[in-house]
């Protein structure tokens with residue numbers, strides 16, 4: 262992919278990811294945030310956190326299935342936008358739901374399992390955002406950095422469980438998110454298994470070849 266196309270794609274991601282926030286600001290300016298604005302803003306930001314997080318998780322499976330490399334260049338940007346949205350989502354909870362009442366917030370985290378899961382999702386994204394720069398990749402070393410960044414899968418699982426546990430009876434959209442996550446994880450795990458089988462076969466071929474050379 263050319264440099265120009267890559268820049269255009271990144272600009273499209275920036276534009277696309279800022280639309281939900283822009284729309285919320287527009288609705289706020291028009292005083293059009295429904296009869297329950299706090300709940301509306303919280304759920305809209307939560308929805309977009311999960312959508313963008315799943316989009317970032319989809320980049321490696323897309324590369325694997327289509328055999329193209331460009332999705333990898335978008336993974337970090339999407340991950341950072343997911344972090345940005347979860348911070349806004351969390352801030353609404355802190356400021357508008359609890360108004361910095363730390364004691365009640367702690368009680369809510371401990372008492373309501375879906376809030377505990379949301380916190381787990383948020384906490385697993387923090388080290389990823391903190392180490393997203395090229396300098397941090399260098400400092401940690403590619404191997405350790407890659408291992409740390411597997412936390413994104415934990416964030417995806419926690420985000421989906423958070424949604425499953427908070428969804429009221431009769432709702433079904435949470436299952437679409439779960440199905441998407443299961444599909445993405447299956448492709449990823451399938452690739453890991455395939456590579457392990459290939460490595461074992463190569464090792465066995467190498468052992469047989471060495472044995473044949475040694476035979477008189």
Ligand code: HEM
Nearest residue numbers: 303304307308310311347351354379380382383420424427
């Ligand atoms: C990766 C982390 C997170 C993800 C992916 C996420 C995603 C979501 C989603 C998809 C919803 C449902 C939106 C809907 O009803 O359409 C939601 C709702 C909500 N989330 Fe999160 N969230 C995360 C973290 C958190 C955290 C850290 C908190 C607070 C500690 C939180 C508090 C809430 C609350 C209060 C609701 C509204 C529940 C209700 O409707 O009664 N979330 N979130």
